[in-house]
Amino acid sequence: MAAKIIDGKKIAGDLLLKLKEEIAQRQIDGFRAPCLAVLLIGDNPASEVYVRNKKIACEKIGIKSISIDLKSDVSEDEVLALVKKLNDDETVDGILVQSPLPKHVDEKLVIEAISPNKDVDGFHPLNIGLLAIKRPKLRSCTPFGVIKMLKTLDVDLTGMNATVVGASNNVGRPMALELLLENCTVTICNSRTKDLEKKVSQADLVVVAAGIKNLVRGEWIKEGAIVIDIGINRVEGKLVGDVEFSIAKEKASFISPVPGGVGPMTVATLMENTLLAQKLLS
């Protein structure tokens, strides 16, 4: 069986178009454009690319973006004070602090300082907790994007055996909570998992977010399973995922590629969260 390749770029594009229309309609109805504040600290080239992509998406669909670029020696107190100011600013709907932060700035503190209703990354523990108790509000962008992607496939997730490979705070854990919300039977694997092959080969749905290229071998995939690859690894200048794509795609029913899979979804759900944040404020 040769898998259908899930076109994340197209799905994300469709979502962005829908958001653009809604934002335009809301402006006709008297609302201002949603506004996303983007904090970038230091000069990490990868971060700069991510931030640029997010700003381009904003521009495309009518979200106003504010750039706040801080030097890498900014103090933690200054960052926290700035976040507080943005929390209090009624013209700002969403606040995004691009990670990684310099070592002397505690990322946990900064994330928790963001008002949960402006936490468009969905990283605040209150938002993670709301997802965990089946009352999601602002949801972590990447897992939320995966769910939006899966919803386009016209398959029923209820009761599916889903295996999540990776248990990070920002991706693996909220991903597992998202799949629980869809009534999957969820298995979460981490670096201490003893028989990863077995966990993967029993799954109807495999979501991989480990950050290790080719960690999931193609032959492990169950015939007809859905495979979502969140990994992004740079190999000889090329981006590859965590799944051995060339073999896996011969066994899966659907598979998301890297690049062009989950990546564009993450940006699109960030945009959706920004609009939602505006609705939460008003």
Added chain:
Amino acid sequence: MAAKIIDGKKIAGDLLLKLKEEIAQRQIDGFRAPCLAVLLIGDNPASEVYVRNKKIACEKIGIKSISIDLKSDVSEDEVLALVKKLNDDETVDGILVQSPLPKHVDEKLVIEAISPNKDVDGFHPLNIGLLAIKRPKLRSCTPFGVIKMLKTLDVDLTGMNATVVGASNNVGRPMALELLLENCTVTICNSRTKDLEKKVSQADLVVVAAGIKNLVRGEWIKEGAIVIDIGINRVEGKLVGDVEFSIAKEKASFISPVPGGVGPMTVATLMENTLLAQKLLS
């Protein structure tokens, strides 16, 4: 193999004794006794028993308990106002609202109204979220009690295949998050799970919180597995768990009975949370 029966009553008793000593020492050091406010609404006989047991535990170990008994026709606004008053009261460390609440009072609203640092039940979404991102503070009592119980067994949980049967907000979900924190590979089953027997039979550790007597058959248990039964079901006036105990105990290495297993642990961790809440306030 005949399992060792995990004596929850003894483990809880040891924990209570340790807490009692710490509280006494803290009073010598100038702190007042920790104080737990217990709200009981209406006259549900089971709730009255639970509340009484919690108050007895308080008394035993030197925690002051305040009883607030409200009539079943109290308005939601009155309950919320009372919670707010208790949040602001510096002589109150922990607030417990005994569920179930009357239908006209929204339990979610009431739980979220409790200050997270006084949420000794560990049900507030912020506390669930902190657990999810590996920074537990006030932890849901029953799952936390299970972890405390497991820690007495002198087994290494890291890498264990753990299956949680039940995905409720108050027990199954935080239980899975607790086991993730212990670096288990966690599988969470719910009512839509397709092959429960397989999920259970592959587990080195099975935690059952479904509320269905004998849901987990004894023969499903893997030889040498650890079995924790959180279920409490009333059958002909007797309490039984969710696991077919008589058979399961012949296969497990350790098994928790009902009654006398997890139940006493839940009360003990509530006491620990109340002391912790006091430490958070001061």
